[in-house]
Amino acid sequence: MWTDLFTFNSSHPAQIVGWVIVGGIMVQVGCWAGGGVRRYVFDRRRIRLEQERLTLDIHAARLRIQSVELARSAWNGIRKFTVSQKVFECDDTYSFYLKPHDGKPLPSFKPGQYLTFQLTVPGSAKPVIRCYSLSDCARPTHYRVTIKRCPPPAGSSHPPGIGSSFFCDSIKEGDILDVKAPNGHFFLDLEKPRPVVLISGGVGVTPMVSMANALIEAGDNREIWFFFGARNSRDHMFKDYMAELVAKHPHARIHVCYSKPLPADVHGRDYHHESRVNVALFKELLPSNNYDYFLCGPGPFMESITDDLRAWGVPDSWVHYEAFGPASVKKAAPPEVKKSLNDAPVAGIEVTFSKSGITAIWDSAYDSLLDLAESRDIKIDAGCRAGNCGSCLVAVKSGEVEYLGGHGADAEKGSCLTCICKPKGKLVIDA
Ligand SMILES: Cc1cc2nc3c(=O)[nH]c(=O)nc-3n(C[C@H](O)[C@H](O)[C@H](O)COP(=O)(O)OP(=O)(O)OC[C@H]3O[C@@H](n4cnc5c(N)ncnc54)[C@H](O)[C@@H]3O)c2cc1C
Ligand code: FES
CATH class of the missing domain: 2.40.30.10 (Translation factors)
Incomplete structure (x- = not known):
């Protein structure tokens, strides 16, 4: 009888019923097993997503604790x-x-x-x-x-x-x-997940190293693109250190540009491009322009890069920069801003330096109030000349000033950071 069941015979009704039952059971088992596998895969994915969300929550909480600690333990003076x-x-x-x-x-x-x-x-x-x-x-x-x-400016005899x-x-x-x-207001916000392009020339690499290290320490796997410019290996600071940093991160890449390589500098070993860092290079190498860009380097370097990034369609809000010292980035103003600047009656404004008893006429040829003061031999203390250190703070006795950009130091109410502002109208300051 059992052998009959396994020997197919279409005219045997009991055998047909048997096969139907076996087939039904197999379909049931198959569905159950298939559903189980799907459920298993789904559960695994859900658990993984929950774990990732938890990791991000822990990371965000850590950052919040850090910023509270920062506020608590930073010192005055x-x-x-x-x-x-x-x-x-x-x-x-x-x-x-x-x-x-x-x-x-x-x-x-x-x-x-x-x-x-x-x-x-x-x-x-x-x-x-x-x-x-x-x-x-x-x-x-x-x-x-x-x-x-x-170093002293090229060709000068200054110390x-x-x-x-x-x-x-x-x-x-x-x-x-x-x-x-x-x-300082120039920093990488670790809570924002956008991938970053870190662009620097010479000693401007210092904040970029801090940013890359912070991402690595936080286990943050977003893309990091380093573009670093130097004249040659003599100026190539953090060479091994940066190579090690990049090796620690799964999505970090580095491109070193030498503008004047030495005969001993080897392409591919010491540097990747014989050029200055420029936006043409980003267009060639980056998959898109959808990044946050951090720039630090000499003034002209940053000016040309910020202008070219804008021309490439990168919104200004994605471009962050720090000027080291007196050089400040003068971005090409968009047309509507240019118009309002042209309309503004900036020339011919009287600025009185009350302590010195000198009244000077403001002209847009001056970079700042500090610049105007120095042109009249009026001494105002200055450190960074970039609105960061607060040493050029002077009380405003009457009138108003306009800031030429963001600043890191706090300007107390009734005072101004003379290195980065200009008069809005007739002005008297305590210098
Ligand atoms: C936010 C911020 C961050 C910075 N981070 C860094 C950093 O990480 N690393 C770094 O190395 N720098 C950094 N800098 C730059 C740094 O603060 C100084 O500006 C820089 O070290 C120059 O200062 P100094 O006192 O050596 O030069 P200064 O004495 O201010 O001289 C500046 C220039 O003037 C020339 N000079 C001297 N006398 C005269 C004269 N009579 N007439 C005309 N020119 C003259 C000098 O030769 C020199 O070229 C940063 C600046 C800022 C604002
Ligand atoms: S000189 Fe540093 S804020 Fe003006």
Whole structure:
């Protein structure tokens, strides 16, 4: 009988019924098994998504805690720091590792921010105030800044920069420095997930290293594109360090541009492009223009890149930049802004410097009120000349000023940062 059942015979009704029953059972089992597999796959995916969401929530909570800590432990005024290490990076460039002298906790900071130093330089009648970007992400024990000696302008007989030379030549391990808390509006917001392009020339790489390190430390896997410009290997700071950084991140790429490679510099080993960093390179290499762009470098370098990014259709709100020192980025104003600037009666405005008893006429040829003051030999303290350190703050006695860009230092009400503002109308300031 059993052998009959497995030997197909269409005229045997019991056998047909048997096959129908077996077939039905198999379909049921198949459906159940298929549904089970689908449910299993679905559950696995749900669990994975929940885990990812949890990781992001934990990360966001950590960032919130960090920013609360930052607000709580940042200090007012000056705090003493000991130079725990001074490390040679490349020609005329050193990194300084700074530990709080009071041994108390160190506040976190946002990657891209800077420290302000009040230096006592022999021969200078007043403290020399200078800003230096933090060149690492926040660490619990120390800060790091990296400083390049500022050379005299080409062809001039002026001495090299006071502050940077003081750091390179005189500051040594064990010295104590006066430092203001981390500050600045140029930073990478780790809570925004957009991939980033970090563009720098020369010592402008310092905030970019801080940003890349912060992303790596946070386990943030967004795309990172590094474009770094130097003249040649002599100026190529953080060469090995940056290669190691990129190797630690699954979606980081680096492109090094040398404008004047040395005979010993090897294409492919030391650098990737014999050119300056430029937007044509981004168009060639980036899959789209859909990134946040962070720029830091010499003024003309940043001006040309910001203008070309705009021409490529990148919205201004995706482009973030920091000017090191007096060079400020003068973006080509969009047509409607140009019109209103042309309409504004900027020429012929009277500016009175009340302490000096001098009245000068503002003209748009001046970069700022500080520039106008200096042209009349009126002394106003200045450090960064970029609205960051607060040293050029002067009280406004009457009238109003207009700021030429964002600034990191706080301008108290009734005062102005003369390095980055101009008069709106007749003005009297306390200088
Ligand atoms: C937010 C911010 C972050 C920064 N981060 C960094 C950083 O990470 N690393 C870094 O290295 N720098 C950084 N800088 C730049 C730094 O703050 C200083 O501007 C830089 O070190 C030059 O300062 P200095 O005192 O050496 O030069 P200064 O003494 O101010 O001299 C500047 C230039 O003027 C020339 N000069 C000297 N005398 C005269 C004269 N009589 N007439 C005309 N020119 C003269 C000098 O040769 C030099 O070229 C940053 C700046 C800012 C605003
Ligand atoms: S000089 Fe630093 S804010 Fe003006």
